[in-house]
Amino acid sequence: MDSLLELFCDVDDFCKVVLPIWQNRLLTSGAMQRRRKSSLSISEIMTILIYFHQSHYRHFKASSTEHVLKHLRSEFPGLVSYTRFVEWIPAVLVPLCVYLRTACLGRWTGxxxxxxxxxxxxxxxxxxxxxxxxxxxxxxxxxxxxxxxxxxxxxxxxxxxxxxxxxxxxxxxxxxxxxxxxxxxxxxxxxxxxxxxxxxxxxxxxxxxxxxxxxxxxxxxxxxxxxxxxxxxxxxxxxxxxxxxxxxxxxxxxxRHRSPINFLVNLLCGLIAYCRRPKKPSLGLGTLPALVA
Structure with missing residues (x-):
């Protein structure tokens, strides 16, 4: 299982490369818009969401209130309440899609x-x-x-x-x-x-x-x-x-989903958490090259 630090470093490295490209290609209406900076970065929000799917908690609210807010404040100094955090979840939908597609899927073996x-x-x-x-x-x-x-x-x-x-x-x-x-x-x-x-x-x-x-x-x-x-x-x-x-x-x-976007974020984070598991179900054919051939 990933350590929290390892997971954050990988996600943060991805965000440093992809987010500037994504933001430069966004279409705008031309009107001035206020962009208030949140206390948590996109990479921190992604890390917390993926980390929940790697934990033993069955509900994200329980994970947030009983574990993240109580024991991970030193790792995430900008933590906010569960209600406020949920409002930020839609912002990571596109980065999660790109992260899954580009950094998590496996290789073809035939x-x-x-x-x-x-x-x-x-x-x-x-x-x-x-x-x-x-x-x-x-x-x-x-x-x-x-x-x-x-x-x-x-x-x-x-x-x-x-x-x-x-x-x-x-x-x-x-x-x-x-x-x-x-x-x-x-x-x-x-x-x-x-x-x-x-x-x-x-x-x-x-x-x-x-x-x-x-x-x-x-x-x-x-x-x-x-x-x-x-x-x-x-x-x-x-x-x-x-x-x-x-x-x-x-x-x-x-x-228990309350919006389609939260459903997609939950699905993407679960898939990413599985892809990052060090031990997956395997047929062990890598040790039998003659049989596969």
């Missing part, structure tokens, strides 16, 4: 796994009265049942590192984002039966240089498959393990 998971934003009895994500979230169905919210589509390698991701409304078919997710990948992409599609396999992915390997349904004819592909297809549970850690350790899902 062996990739794809899956999706539901991110419910409210309980079933509250679907019709829910207003926070009106027009954004949709009802969808997974193997575990119906939900109201979004789908997070993930691609990881055999070492447990995230390679690509995409967030869609809950009703989007798992196969639709595959060409976008497989862009820049190479080698073999393993998925479950939900990704079965002849058109997707033969027409789209082969033009990208990626071979899609999935299981078959009980009513389908058996398809010849190389032994190594059969073995790796059985190891597809690695991506399900990653999703389990994202939800239960990094806490990317809960039903």
């Amino acid at each position: 062996i990739s796994f794809i899956d999706s998971t539901a991110l419910a934003v409210c309980k079933h009895p509250r679907i019709h009265s829910h207003k926070v994500f009106a027009g954004l979230a949709e009802r969808g169905k997974t193997s575990t049942g119906w939900f109201f919210g979004f789908k997070l589509h993930l691609v990881c390698n055999d070492r447990g590192a995230l390679l690509n991701l995409l967030l869609t409304p809950g009703h989007v078919d798992d196969r639709k984002p595959v060409p976008t997710l497989a862009h820049k990948l190479f080698g073999t992409l393993f998925g479950d039966k939900g990704y079965l599609s002849k058109a997707l396999r033969d027409e789209r992915l082969r033009t990208l240089g990626v071979e899609l390997v999935t299981g078959i349904r009980s009513n389908m004819k058996n398809v010849p498959m190389p032994l190594m592909d059969k073995i790796l297809l059985r190891k597809r549970a690695i991506v399900e393990t990653i999703i389990d850690q994202l939800k239960n350790i990094s806490q990317i899902e809960h039903s």
Whole structure:
């Protein structure tokens, strides 16, 4: 697990490079605007948010009031109340997106796994009265049942590192984002039966240089498959393990969001916290080069 100092140094180095470029490219209306400097820098806000997802706390308010405000004042002299801090959270949405994309994703190894998971934003009895994500979230169905919210589509390698991701409304078919997710990948992409599609396999992915390997349904004819592909297809549970850690350790899902921006910030920080974990689920294929070849 990252130390707080190590995490801040990495985030602060990123902000020193990226923030000036981002601010110079912002469009303005031409009117004079007052820019009041906050007591916490963007890098400090990002660090506190990511650090929460690396801690054992289940709620950010508890983490802020019981730990950060009481024990981290020497590390963050400009700390403010929880209510004031929440008002600053939207300011770090874009830096978090860039940080995740440029500094946290893993390297391609030629062996990739794809899956999706539901991110419910409210309980079933509250679907019709829910207003926070009106027009954004949709009802969808997974193997575990119906939900109201979004789908997070993930691609990881055999070492447990995230390679690509995409967030869609809950009703989007798992196969639709595959060409976008497989862009820049190479080698073999393993998925479950939900990704079965002849058109997707033969027409789209082969033009990208990626071979899609999935299981078959009980009513389908058996398809010849190389032994190594059969073995790796059985190891597809690695991506399900990653999703389990994202939800239960990094806490990317809960039903207490009060705005779409805070939902996205919570999701990004959880993904970043996972990417920075020193130990991730791995198939250990790096020690077996002859087998992989």
